[in-house]
Amino acid sequence: DQQVKQNSPSLSVQEGRISILNCDYTNSMFDYFLWYKKYPAEGPTFLISISSIKDKNEDGRFTVFLNKSAKHLSLHIVPSQPGDSAVYFCAASGGDDKIIFGKGTRLHILP
Amino acid sequence: EAQVTQNPRYLITVTGKKLTVTCSQNMNHEYMSWYRQDPGLGLRQIYYSMNVEVTDKGDVPEGYKVSRKEKRNFPLILESPSPNQTSLYFCASSLWAGANYGYTFGSGTRLTVV
Numbered sequence: 001d002q003q004v005k006q007n008s009p010s011l012s013v014q015e016g017r018i019s020i021l022n023c024d025y026t027n028s029m030f031d032y033f034l035w036y037k038k039y040p041a042e043g044p045t046f047l048i049s050i051s052s053i054k055d056k057n058e059d060g061r062f063t064v065f066l067n068k069s070a071k072h073l074s075l076h077i078v079p080s081q082p083g084d085s086a087v088y089f090c091a092a093s094g095g096d097d098k099i100i101f102g103k104g105t106r107l108h109i110l111p
Numbered sequence: 112e113a114q115v116t117q118n119p120r121y122l123i124t125v126t127g128k129k130l131t132v133t134c135s136q137n138m139n140h141e142y143m144s145w146y147r148q149d150p151g152l153g154l155r156q157i158y159y160s161m162n163v164e165v166t167d168k169g170d171v172p173e174g175y176k177v178s179r180k181e182k183r184n185f186p187l188i189l190e191s192p193s194p195n196q197t198s199l200y201f202c203a204s205s206l207w208a209g210a211n212y213g214y215t216f217g218s219g220t221r222l223t224v225v
Binding site: 006009034036041042043044045046049089098099101102103104 | 115146151152153154155156159169201203213214215216217218219
């Protein structure tokens with residue numbers, strides 16, 4: 001059973017516009033959520049995170065929103081830049097030893 | 112530079128020939144983990160280690176072994192590799208277990224078993 005779901009395998013966005021990447025989770029025990037970014041031939045790198053006690057966390061162009069009642073979080077990138085083209089993984093943790101990753105969404109920023 | 116180093120980056124091997132993928136971190140992290148990435152399946156955890164001599168199974172441990180004899184190293188061992196272990200492997204480390212500390216990932220090892 002997939003506990004962290006990224007239902008869009010890919011997304012294309014015009015440069016300068018907003019990119020919105022979505023993530024749903026099923027485990028109500030998750031209390032910490034993260035987004036990782038991955039370029040080809042590199043390992044994933046941490047991007048931004050949010051605790052379940054918050055509903056928004058912002059870091060420069062990146063904002064993560066958490067809707068606990070809907071078990072949904074989203075990553076907003078504004079404005080989108082060519083360097084944002086990558087695979088984005090949503091991840092969640094319930095305070096145990098594990099971080100559960102989604103399958104990833106490939107973001108293409110179009111010129 | 113703080114980093115997680117995996118070797119080799121690329122490996123082609125034959126079925127049944129034992130191999131080891133090394134992982135080393137220089138950040139004095141307690142927690143280390145191995146993941147595999149497959150198309151359409153994302154990142155799945157193979158094994159993890161909370162500390163020296165403490166290891167535990169992740170979600171897909173079959174066919175793999177690990178050891179943690181010293182804090183900095185966490186090798187992944189395939190005793191008898193099979194073609195279904197062809198994948199992209201990532202080692203990761205964190206100060207402590209749990210998401211709050213984030214993971215630092217290595218650059219990956221692309222393994223092909225023929």
